Amino acid sequence: MKSKTHYMTMQVPSRRGFVNITPDVARVVGESGVREGLVLVNAMHITASVFINDDERGLHHDYERWLETLAPHAPPSQYRHNDTGEDNADAHMKRQIMGREVVVAITDGQLDFGPWEQIFYGEFDGRRKKRVLIKVIGE
């Protein structure tokens, strides 16, 4: 069995944002030498997500607005978590909707993707450094 571990630093300059990290994951898979296996990609912070969807600007706008409807940031005082001095309780909820991680098949040394699948980092409490973990296993 082969494996490869890669840590990727993310720094989104705004509170919320989506970043396409597919090329980074594809590069790590290529470097691993794994031909058949799985790659796990996960946010290492609990106010961020990794998810797979479409790289389309209108959709990202819709996600932003939709998540704000389901788990609004304001007023921060509505959340008991924010009594600790944080103002990011809503980010912990948005992350649950969008998910922590994806697991992607590797076939013939490539990400085994459908036509529109792209991997995104979803930031819900940015303006600071966070990390994404890419773990490849297989042979």
Added chain:
Amino acid sequence: MKSKTHYMTMQVPSRRGFVNITPDVARVVGESGVREGLVLVNAMHITASVFINDDERGLHHDYERWLETLAPHAPPSQYRHNDTGEDNADAHMKRQIMGREVVVAITDGQLDFGPWEQIFYGEFDGRRKKRVLIKVIGE
């Protein structure tokens, strides 16, 4: 390490629907010869889900109604994604709630399931061909 890759074509005749794919996944696991490992099952399209829950008609009705409350289809004009000519922005949201993929343990050559676990394909923008990926790894 052994591995097996299987692509399954799905064609749901209505816009939305749930299809129990547990027998298909169990068959692929059996064919793989893997006794201990993992199987990844994911939608290859970004307006569909793979998830695990109960095969109960009333529950599926409730999911349908509930998802429509959280991410309504109509009016399509409320979503910027639909400015591209699509009318499926809501499907991209429903898919995030229900998830893209499941990872299931294989123990003694079988899907290692609790009493009611069943694997479903969830379609949110059907009436066309899509694919599900089944990837088995282990030994």
Added chain:
Amino acid sequence: MKSKTHYMTMQVPSRRGFVNITPDVARVVGESGVREGLVLVNAMHITASVFINDDERGLHHDYERWLETLAPHAPPSQYRHNDTGEDNADAHMKRQIMGREVVVAITDGQLDFGPWEQIFYGEFDGRRKKRVLIKVIGE
């Protein structure tokens, strides 16, 4: 390839609750002898979740209230699933928001976690025995 399978019994005395199971998962990973690999942790019941987030009491209170807003328990008669004699349809929905499973990387024999990641069992229909599956693969 090495693997290890462990079943953990959960019994939450109230209808809903969150239990930190990180030490249990870490112990099973240690016992497996796997240095590089993946661990899958999933609820074996379909009205419970396994998820990763913060071990902070205020946040858990917020999750409880938020999930009740998105998928209210009462009145049970609003759900067709409950026509079967159950009163837990809402639990099947809460579980979809919070997720069935997590997959965590194992690096150098340890759970490869960011600073605040903790694994929780989320119960949405408790007061009875359920199980969590921990499956380690790697080498």
